Amino acid sequence: MAFHHTQKAFRTILDALSFPGKINQLDEGEIDMESFNSKTALVCETLLDSEVTFHVIEEEQSITHILRAFTGSHLTDLNKADYVIIPQETSIERIINSLSLVKIGNLANPHKSATIIFEVDSLLNGYYYELTGPGIKIKTELNCTIHPEIIEKRREINVEYPLGIDFILIDSRGNVVGIPRTTQITEVM
């Protein structure tokens, strides 16, 4: 049943965001959303509906049509979207430019901020980062292909806590990692 599927996916996402840096595994998604990783599709199916808005960092129109059809969610401008989806092939420059535009909430309503669903190449190797913050016992490590410039951009955006953005990272193997705004990331050289 589809609802058991999204229930399980939700618990995986919840676990990921509750324990930043922890590698969780998503099940195979049931809906095929073309260019999206099937796990990304599952995350969208789990979180999106007609009460929220989304934006995909991509020129193509087809994927937004599919997302709308499957979730009932509304496509909107980047600076208004509740969920911003970054497909895997997006260039670093494009990601950084896009992130500067997403909403970060306001002091009375810090929850009115964007959640970034970010397809990355790998969450098991690449750059080496150290994470600290709530949900992490002392510190933890994350090995991922996200470029340090993107991490730096995130830090700039999240500088005025509680304002900021939360990341759900998904790699091509279906690993998922949550990085809420409270997580401090430093690159380990």
Next chain:
Amino acid sequence: MSLFPFAFLDEQSKKEIRRAVLKGVAIPGYQVPFASREMPIGRGWGTGGLQITLSLIGESDVLKVIDQGSDESVNAVNIKKLVQKTTGVETTIHTSEATMIQSRHRIPEVPLRNDQIMILQVPEPEPLRHVERSEFKTKQMHAEKEYSGAYLLLFEQIMRYNQTSQGADYPVFVHDRYVMNPSPIPRFDNPKIHQSEALMLFGAGREKKIYAVPAYTKVKSLAFDDYPFEIEKFEGKFCRATGLSNVFLDEFTDEETGETYYLCNDTSYMQEYLDQKRGI
């Protein structure tokens, strides 16, 4: 087939609650508004906690429900039955067996683990409500981190009684940012939230708020340098059944002798302790 959807709530409602839970986790101690649903129990009887439980629970979960330390009180049993009948999940009274624990007014004595989720029922989520009646204004106070009112309440108690008189729902400071009501748990349980192994979720159904404290998060009970925070002390008192003194105790009066005695408030822990002692 059951007349109700799996876990009672429709999928749309669950989705909205789930999104609020995720925001809560990302902003520890911040009260995320949500559209509280009508539940088959009265508002103020645990509907907030129940809605979180129903939105999270899956077929493989094992649920424990406690009301003021007891698994067997009417409220706990009714909530447990509702969830059980609409999901078919297993329930337990043993804290260590549960994957999800919904509770009113207590955090169990048995230490929680990071694969467990603690869900607390909240009657009044706003720690500043006694200072300011307007939700609009308290929201602004949180935005500005203006918490002198919260300290003032404690200060007034100290002026009057030479100690803080707030027994339950003693406010805490979460991740150095938000003052939060920990729900009406005794002060005794406040330190259990600090650097807890388990995620803690708080649901206020009537007030339509959800908030969270992730594991390993700094949670400090409000206090003053010269009047530090103290938990309830049971010096010289112990549980009549187990002899334990390092747990939260309930006071009873023996109706025949008029004598005062004490028992563990966490009844399942008391039972586990006795079973172990008897070698069961």
